[in-house]
Amino acid sequence: MSLADQPPAAALVFQTLLQHGPLSRAEVGRRTGLSPGAVTKVATPLIDDGWIAEVGRPTVERANGRPATLIAVRAERxxxxxxxxxxxxxxxxxxxxxxxxxxxxxxxxxxxxxxxxxxxxxxxxxxxxxxxxxxxxxxxxxxxxxxxxxxxxxxxxxxxxxxxxxxxxxxxxxxxxxxxxxxxxxxxxxxxTVAEQWFGAGAGLSSFAVVTVGAGIGAGLSIGGRVVSGAHGVAGEIGHLPVGGTDRTCTCGNTGCVEAVASTHAITEQARQATGDPELTMEKAVRLAHAGDPAVRAVFARAGHAMGLALASVANLIGPERIIISGEGVASYDLFADQIRQTFADHAFGAAADCDLVVRPLPFxxxxxxxxxxxxxxxxxxxx
Amino acid sequence: MSLADQPPAAALVFQTLLQHGPLSRAEVGRRTGLSPGAVTKVATPLIDDGWIAEVGRPTVERANGRPATLIAVRAERxxxxxxxxxxxxxxxxxxxxxxxxxxxxxxxxxxxxxxxxxxxxxxxxxxxxxxxxxxxxxxxxxxxxxxxxxxxxxxxxxxxxxxxxxxxxxxxxxxxxxxxxxxxxxxxxxxxTVAEQWFGAGAGLSSFAVVTVGAGIGAGLSIGGRVVSGAHGVAGEIGHLPVGGTDRTCTCGNTGCVEAVASTHAITEQARQATGDPELTMEKAVRLAHAGDPAVRAVFARAGHAMGLALASVANLIGPERIIISGEGVASYDLFADQIRQTFADHAFGAAADCDLVVRPLPFxxxxxxxxxxxxxxxxxxxx
CATH class of the missing domain: 3.30.420.40 (ATPase, nucleotide binding domain)
Structure with missing residues (x-):
């Protein structure tokens, strides 16, 4: 079987089974908009070539009393x-x-x-x-x-x-x-974001965003089951939303970017200025903030404020069901959490504030x- | 024919013909991912009931030399x-x-x-x-x-x-x-945005945004042929992006909103403060700005700056192919245009700046x- 010979519907059926399988052929049809006949026509060569298989015993009883067979992707293929x-x-x-x-x-x-x-x-x-x-x-x-x-x-x-x-x-x-x-x-x-949509905290949601905080600050947006990629290859650049204040210059050369106040590097730099210690590390800054140092806590609060404005911007523009916050920066998330949630609640417009904010530490x-x-x-x- | 009895594919075929027709059945299949058989199966009852029709003479020659018949929505249905x-x-x-x-x-x-x-x-x-x-x-x-x-x-x-x-x-x-x-x-x-996607400046684009400026400031986002509606009913609220500066309060009760500095009402209010004339109208403000009054021109420049930041936010998050600027406020667009374009160019990240900005006055x-x-x-x- 040549993969290039498969009709566009093959990709649709296959991706639906990847994300949601095992499913009956009727359910695949319902989710893809394909007729049962079209699903069977597409599925048969995929079964013949071992990409998908009928699984388990037919246990789902249909209205007509006949059991429906489930099909699923063959993981080992x-x-x-x-x-x-x-x-x-x-x-x-x-x-x-x-x-x-x-x-x-x-x-x-x-x-x-x-x-x-x-x-x-x-x-x-x-x-x-x-x-x-x-x-x-x-x-x-x-x-x-x-x-x-x-x-x-x-x-x-x-x-x-x-x-x-x-x-x-x-x-x-x-x-x-x-x-x-x-x-x-x-x-x-x-x-x-593809991973979260498929087998993570985005599974089954109509729309969600993954925001990562760390060395950089980025986002992936999933709308209607597709990850937004941008007409010119750029999308989800939440780190370069101009809500960070104008006094710091970003790695991109601009001022105002969230990344210029809330990336790990930006936080370390600001904490060094705040404490007068040019050798201060991020770890040390986290310890000082946990110990109650007001100047260092203010640095984290400012970062949290910028992040909250950025998340509110995502909510106001896209209206996602959930925003998943991840990245290596969430290890010290407790230091910005209150400020993020407060600023988000203040600036999310109307029902956009119903968006669920979830923190998920995810290893590389x-x-x-x-x-x-x-x-x-x-x-x-x-x-x- | 009961409309409720139609399979999900019927809506898909019908909407594809509404937006892109007349098309051959094969082209409908290509665009929807449906097999030619599935398209024919869906189209037949729609033709029988007069929603779509075969149109014109079959003039498109296919590879096999047989003419393809085009089908289209029947406007008068x-x-x-x-x-x-x-x-x-x-x-x-x-x-x-x-x-x-x-x-x-x-x-x-x-x-x-x-x-x-x-x-x-x-x-x-x-x-x-x-x-x-x-x-x-x-x-x-x-x-x-x-x-x-x-x-x-x-x-x-x-x-x-x-x-x-x-x-x-x-x-x-x-x-x-x-x-x-x-x-x-x-x-x-x-x-x-649906209208622009269907028969306006968004037709045929993979993604675009319609931004309207006037009494309010809003946006519609079209991604992959669908207008984003938001999981909680809110999306495209560009007027409430927190990039407007913190000194003015928005109609929503918040500070920082674009609408608080760039709506018609906000511009009028700021021009009244700038001139000391509590009776100043928007029309008069536009005349003063055209005549070169520096204080009033600064009000429009500030509005343009906030709009430029908001458009850059849309570009950085969504990466649309085009942003269409419309609404009754575009009548005085010449007064903010330079500032909008400059700020947009400064803050759009990388290739997001390739997004095409188009001004389109559209009547109600x-x-x-x-x-x-x-x-x-x-x-x-x-x-x-």
Whole structure:
């Protein structure tokens, strides 16, 4: 079976089963808008080729008394590797077709140079292949790399990544050459959002946002079951909403950005100014704030205020059912929580304030799993 | 044929033809993800009942040399009335199934009292029925009312409309009782966005925003062919993004809102303070600014700056292909244009700045037409 020969409905049925299966064919039809006949027509070659299977005993009784057979994705049909790239580390996960992790590995990055990072990704992929006992490139269907910045998934190009200081890097092609395995790339927060939509705190919601706080501040927006990617490749740049006050300059060169007051780096810098200690670390700032130091607490409160304004902006524009707050910065979330919630409540307009704010610490392995999920979702969809 | 008996695919095929028709069945399949067989199966009863028809001579030659027949919505199959409610006027349009206007009427509102407004809508509907020569309620398929505020289209309730000072008004039901005609309601800016998506400057775009400036400041967001409505009924509230500075209080009671510095009322108020003339009107303020009065020009510049920050926020979060700026406030757009574009360019992140900013003066009749378009779109879809 050639995957390219499958009709567009195949991707629709497959992705519906990935996210919601096992389901009866009738339920797949209801969720996709396809007729039962169309679902059967699409499902048959996928069953023949082992991508989906009828599962369990037919236990669901229908109105006519006949049992309905459930179909589901066959997790073991293909394996994927997801890689999350940070400024100083790679985090890799080997996962099955349902994005269940089978193994994970981490590797430090000696430099942010493109060649170094690509070579390190290739070594990590080899280790995960070995860990899985999968011999040769054929054992892995595809690789999904999750990386911060302006990422064009369609061409596989990192247009701009401030953290790595990369511009116009054809990363998908480079990783593909280095590993011999087809590779897709996605903005890291959007990859995490795909993971949350599929098997996390966004499952079953009509719309939600994932906001990550840490070295950078970003967001993924899921509306109607799709992650918003932006007409020009930029979306969810909550860190660059101009609600942070005008006295600090952001890494992007602008003033006013949330990131300029609420990223880990920005908080550390402001805490150094507040305490007069140029060596102060984030850890020390957290300890001082917990100990009640008013100047350092004010730094966290300002960060929380900017975050609250940014979350209210998301709620007022998109009206999501839930906002999931994650990222390494949530480790000290207790220091901004009150300010975030208060500012959010003040500035969310009308019923937008009903949006549920949820804090979820997620390790980088979950981001890497998002990369694997992006790769799995694209099995039957054109790369876009 | 009972409309309720139609499969979900019927709404999909019908809405695709409304927005993009005439199309061949194969093209409908390509756009909806339905198989050619499924399209034919759905289309046949719609053709039998006169909602769609084969049109023109088959002129499109396919690869196999056989001509493809185009199908299209039959404009004359049903008529709709769209009504836009403003604080002091009703604007009504009679339209066919393709939302082409056949007649229009305006009526002043003596009061914003719910009973007065509903009675005035019923009279306007009667006039439009008479103008169309359509006798009796059966002549109009349904009414679509476009109204500002937090509007729950699913229950037909205006949850909160600050301009009318309404809370929890079951408007759809009230208009239905007063007119004898099924009625849907929608937030007015979202209705205008449906119109722009269907037959305006948003047609064919993957995503766009309509931002309206005037007595209020609002936005409609179209992503992937759907207008975002918000999980809790609130979305596109660009007027309440907290980027306006903290010294002025908004009609919503908050500080920081764009609307508090850039609505017509806010501009007039600030121009009165700047000139010391408590009687100054918006028209006079515009004249003074055109004549070069620096204090009044500064008021417009501040409004333009807040609008630029708000548009950059939309671009950074959603990454639309285009932002359409409309509303009665665009009559004096030349006074803020430079400031809007400059601030937008400064704060749009990376490729988000490639978003196209377009100014389109649209009369209230276009908003009313949006109401008719919303009603037409829901012919085969459950009211939601």
């Amino acid at each position: 293909a394996r994927f590797i997801g890689v999350k790239v940070t400024g100083d580390e790679l985090i890799g996960v080997l996962a099955d077709l349902t994005a269940q992790p089978l193994a994970s590995r981490r590797a430090a990055l000696g430099s942010r140079d493109v060649g170094t990072v690509v070579a390190a990704i290739a070594r990590l992929v080899d280790q995960l292949r070995a860990a899985a006992g999968a011999a040769g490139p054929d054992g892995i269907h595809s690789i999904g790399v999750a990386i911060s910045g302006d990422v064009d998934g369609q061409t596989g190009t990192v247009q701009y990544s401030p953290f790595l200081d990369w511009r116009r890097v054809p990363l998908a092609q480079l990783v593909e050459s280095a590993t011999g395995t087809p590779t897709v790339i996605e903005n890291d927060v959007r990859a995490l 392995e979950e981001w890497a799993r998002g990369g694997a999920a992006v790769a799995a979702q694209r099995v039957f969809a054109p790369l876009k | 049903a008529r709709f009335i769209g009504v836009k409610v403003t604080g002091d006027e009703l604007i009504g349009v009679l339209a066919d199934l393709t939302a082409q206007p056949l007649a229009s009427r305006r009526a002043a509102l003596g009061s914003r009292d719910v009973g007065t407004v509903v009675a005035a809508i019923a009279r306007l509907v009667d006039q439009l029925r008479a103008a169309a020569g359509a006798a009796g309620p059966d002549g109009i398929h349904s009414i679509g009312v476009a109204i500002s505020g937090d509007v729950d289209g699913q229950t037909g309730t205006v949850q909160y409309s600050p301009f009318l000072d309404w809370r929890r008004v079951p408007l759809a039901q009230l208009v239905e009782s007063a007119t004898g005609t099924p009625t849907v309601i929608e937030n007015d800016v979202r209705a205008l 009749e276009e908003w009313a037409r949006g109401g008719a378009a919303v009603a037409a779109q829901r012919v085969f879809a459950p009211l939601k």
